[in-house]
Amino acid sequence: MSGSCTEPDSDDSLDYLAARLVNGRLTGRPVEQAVDLARIEKAVREILIAVGEDPDRDGLVQTPARVARAYAEIFAGLRVDPAQVLTTTFEANHEELVLVRDIDVTSLCEHHLLPFRGSAHIGYLPGPEGRITGLSKLARLVEVFARRPQVQERLTSQIADLLMAKLEPRGVIVILDCEHMCMAMRGIQKSGASTITSAVRGVLQRDAKTRAEAMSLILRS
Numbered sequence: 720m721s722g723s724c725t726e727p728d729s730d731d732s733l734d735y736l737a738a739r740l741v742n743g744r745l746t747g748r749p750v751e752q753a754v755d756l757a758r759i760e761k762a763v764r765e766i767l768i769a770v771g772e773d774p775d776r777d778g779l780v781q782t783p784a785r786v787a788r789a790y791a792e793i794f795a796g797l798r799v800d801p802a803q804v805l806t807t808t809f810e811a812n813h814e815e816l817v818l819v820r821d822i823d824v825t826s827l828c829e830h831h832l833l834p835f836r837g838s839a840h841i842g843y844l845p846g847p848e849g850r851i852t853g854l855s856k857l858a859r860l861v862e863v864f865a866r867r868p869q870v871q872e873r874l875t876s877q878i879a880d881l882l883m884a885k886l887e888p889r890g891v892i893v894i895l896d897c898e899h900m901c902m903a904m905r906g907i908q909k910s911g912a913s914t915i916t917s918a919v920r921g922v923l924q925r926d927a928k929t930r931a932e933a934m935s936l937i938l939r940s
């Protein structure tokens with residue numbers, strides 16, 4: 720038995736993890752909803768027994784604790800207020816499209832608790848005041864919403880809606896392109912199928928030409 724896991728396991732460490740999603744520093748807001756690591760461990764031990772494994776054999780004895788820590792990390796977004804990500808905005812007198820493409824996304828589908836992963840493309844047209852946010856904040860927003868049990872459609876809309884609410888831009892477009900392990904590893908077993916979801920708000924929803932311009936930049940190779 721190695722028992723050499725070094726991942727954090729105290730409440731303080733989970734607090735730090737949640738804070739990192741927001742500001743990248745080891746400071747931040749307190750954990751609002753602590754993760755019950757012991758309860759996850761107990762449940763994972765039960766699952767191992769239920770599938771016919773011996774949870775006490777050498778390779779598995781640390782597994783419930785490892786899975787508990789992994790889940791705390793994977794679901795850290797549940798302990799973060801996404802609005803915190805967008806507290807810093809800047810004046811830029813820029814009213815044209817701002818687009819960040821190919822943001823890596825990994826989330827867990829809430830139906831099977833299996834991963835789905837791919838890319839997010841996020842664009843917005845700043846409002847009349849021309850206020851913008853840091854580019855990294857768009858990626859942080861994806862992280863906060865992705866680190867929750869999700870369906871791809873809701874993940875896509877949540878990103879778009881929060882940007883609309885906090886930046887008050889003229890429009891937002893969010894496209895996610897992901898592969899779902901629940902379709903590859905089990906069930907229909909079709910690997911390589913990609914699911915594309917979009918959330919389009921404001922002028923980008925109303926104006927086909929503006930939307931087409933944004934789409935052409937998103938799709939440009």
Ligand SMILES: Nc1nc2c(ncn2[C@@H]2O[C@H](COP(=O)(O)OP(=O)(O)OP(=O)(O)O)[C@@H](O)[C@H]2O)c(=O)[nH]1
Nearest residue numbers: 828829830831869870871872899901902905906907
């Ligand atoms: N719309 C949507 N469906 C999803 C997402 N992730 C997984 N699913 C689907 O959720 C559905 C759950 O369907 P159920 O019939 O309740 O579950 P199931 O018997 O495991 O379904 P199969 O995967 O078809 O075997 C499946 O069709 C999955 O492909 C997602 O992000 N969005």
Ligand SMILES: [Zn+2]
Nearest residue numbers: 828830831901
């Ligand atoms: Zn699934």
